[in-house]
Amino acid sequence: MVEAIEVELQSVSKFYGEDKVVDAVSLHVNQGEIFVLIGPSGCGKTTTLKMINQLIPHTSGRILVRGKDVTELDPVELRRSIGYVIQYIGLLPHLTIRDNITFVLQLKKYNKKMQRERAMELIETVGLPVSYLDRHPRELSGGQQQRVGVARALAADPEILLMDEPFGAVDPITREQLQLELLRLQETIKKTIIFVTHDMQEAFKVGDRIGIMRGGRLVTIGTAMDIVRERDEFIRNFIGQGAIFSALDTIPAARAIIDDLPIVQEGAALDDDVLSLTGDWENIFIVDGQRRCLGYISLSEIKGQRKIDREKVTACPPPCRPGDSLKKVIEEMLWGNRAWLPVVSEEGYFLGIVSFQSCASLLVG
Amino acid sequence: MRTNPLWMNVWNYLVSKADFWGSMLASHFMLVVWSSCIVIILGVPLGLLISRNKRLRDAVLGVIGVLYTIPILALFGFLIPLMGIGLKPALIALSIYGIMPVIRNTCVGIEQVSASFKEAADGMGANRAQILFRVELPLAFPVIFAGIRTAIVMSFSVATYAVFIGAAGMGTIILIGMRTYNEGMLVSGTVLLALTTVLVDRLLGWLEKGVQKKFGMVEP
Numbered sequence A: 001m002v003e004a005i006e007v008e009l010q011s012v013s014k015f016y017g018e019d020k021v022v023d024a025v026s027l028h029v030n031q032g033e034i035f036v037l038i039g040p041s042g043c044g045k046t047t048t049l050k051m052i053n054q055l056i057p058h059t060s061g062r063i064l065v066r067g068k069d070v071t072e073l074d075p076v077e078l079r080r081s082i083g084y085v086i087q088y089i090g091l092l093p094h095l096t097i098r099d100n101i102t103f104v105l106q107l108k109k110y111n112k113k114m115q116r117e118r119a120m121e122l123i124e125t126v127g128l129p130v131s132y133l134d135r136h137p138r139e140l141s142g143g144q145q146q147r148v149g150v151a152r153a154l155a156a157d158p159e160i161l162l163m164d165e166p167f168g169a170v171d172p173i174t175r176e177q178l179q180l181e182l183l184r185l186q187e188t189i190k191k192t193i194i195f196v197t198h199d200m201q202e203a204f205k206v207g208d209r210i211g212i213m214r215g216g217r218l219v220t221i222g223t224a225m226d227i228v229r230e231r232d233e234f235i236r237n238f239i240g241q242g243a244i245f246s247a248l249d250t251i252p253a254a255r256a257i258i259d260d261l262p263i264v265q266e267g268a269a270l271d272d273d274v275l276s277l278t279g280d281w282e283n284i285f286i287v288d289g290q291r292r293c294l295g296y297i298s299l300s301e302i303k304g305q306r307k308i309d310r311e312k313v314t315a316c317p318p319p320c321r322p323g324d325s326l327k328k329v330i331e332e333m334l335w336g337n338r339a340w341l342p343v344v345s346e347e348g349y350f351l352g353i354v355s356f357q358s359c360a361s362l363l364v365g
Numbered sequence B: 001m002r003t004n005p006l007w008m009n010v011w012n013y014l015v016s017k018a019d020f021w022g023s024m025l026a027s028h029f030m031l032v033v034w035s036s037c038i039v040i041i042l043g044v045p046l047g048l049l050i051s052r053n054k055r056l057r058d059a060v061l062g063v064i065g066v067l068y069t070i071p072i073l074a075l076f077g078f079l080i081p082l083m084g085i086g087l088k089p090a091l092i093a094l095s096i097y098g099i100m101p102v103i104r105n106t107c108v109g110i111e112q113v114s115a116s117f118k119e120a121a122d123g124m125g126a127n128r129a130q131i132l133f134r135v136e137l138p139l140a141f142p143v144i145f146a147g148i149r150t151a152i153v154m155s156f157s158v159a160t161y162a163v164f165i166g167a168a169g170m171g172t173i174i175l176i177g178m179r180t181y182n183e184g185m186l187v188s189g190t191v192l193l194a195l196t197t198v199l200v201d202r203l204l205g206w207l208e209k210g211v212q213k214k215f216g217m218v219e220p
């Protein structure tokens, strides 16, 4: 898949008088990607975000949205085409949740029926009961309001979403729940998201790529694994100790799967062809007709045999899913005192195994 | 030579002169209604206008503050040479009084609207008119309405003085009652005026609660 660039900043700066608040920031965000901007308070994250929809005009450099220079676009149209979740939520207190969600649709003069349907659809998308549509924002908890903030930004189905600390005002548990929901949602909506936070855990959790800002400058851009390998002292201090373990939380087991294993179907004859598959492996895996893993058997056990003796087959350890994080997989291995775990798809197909080795070689690169 | 107790006089007056006090009460209401219309139609846009410009705001609020301290009778003194007597100068005098709270509250109400709400609307692509009508005015409305309420209740009492500039109202009854030592008339006029003022104030207060509830400002 060719990744189209949806948003691009080319050496963008912002001055307030003499103050350089954003300093020559260059970055690009691919279609369908969550790009996280992170940095200490006052480093210019919000300013950078607001320059993208021109709530704040930039002083120099170029900002391209879908390849077009934003200064050449009508600002009102630009903003209506970009979803925006404001820092501190900013739900309008005099409007019902329904009217808050459909605000952009009202601005765009969509018909009433469509607005009603969209409101129902979106409130469910963000996991709130439909009855909440008739409430006012003050009748919702902070976390619920943040969900409505997300629903509101999604109303006009924009391709690009700007989210400024969208989960800033809630307790850590709700926050984690909202992050997971965002990721689940993103699997279906595939928006291009620029996400501002100052929480490193959150950045690792939701970010495909992360940009770290400091004093108006973008000091580094990379994936969670790139970031934790940085040697720069500011970055090391900023991400904190143990960050590498948080980063492990972001890598799916799928990336560490070993799938070139010796596998035989149950009942198949053990001829030389099959045995030649084994290479350096000590075990051979046995699957049934539906590719379900029945277990494994050591090579020494089948020497000279023509059939596999079901009695000698050892059952596999409890499997993990390709979407599980490496952190979870390693945890499971440590708990179960195992050197490897089978990976099984949602449908129950045996995909291969992950081992300490395969994890380590992924991390060390 | 007191022949009847006071309450009898009042009762007799109210019963026998219902036509007269009724029409005076109606004129009084008309004065208030018309001046309130003028005050709202001019005051709200003016308040809006000055909320956009700090220097203009300070100047206008300053001037109105001064006008406000002029006693109503002195204001008539200015107006009579310019406009003569009658309904027109009375309405103008009432409007000058009533417009102050409306302008001030509109301005303050608009200024109080948190920048984050305007920014949220701006960020969603609302244009200036949409921000004004969908965010600023609704959010400022309870404060603006409080100003309008003050203006109406105040003009109710100020309209009593309209009699001095030749406009009929409850002031007429009170004035005639005083001049002719007609106790029944005087007290009836006063009581009617006080009662209607309280009633109008209550009614507006009740409306104001409704407005605040509608606009999500207080717990329902």
Ligand SMILES: Nc1ncnc2c1ncn2[C@@H]1O[C@H](COP(=O)(O)OP(=O)(O)OP(=O)(O)O)[C@@H](O)[C@H]1O
Pocket (backbone or CB within 6 Å): A016, A019, A021, A039, A040, A041, A042, A043, A044, A045, A046, A047, A048, A087, A198
């Ligand atoms: N209108 C303004 N005039 C002058 N300086 C400003 C203005 N707006 C913001 N700044 C300054 O720009 C800097 C960056 O602000 P910005 O809001 O982008 O920070 P941030 O990274 O979003 O911080 P936070 O995490 O606290 O939200 C700050 O130092 C701030 O004081």
Ligand SMILES: [Mg+2]
Pocket (backbone or CB within 6 Å): A045, A046, A047, A087, A164
């Ligand atoms: Mg910010």
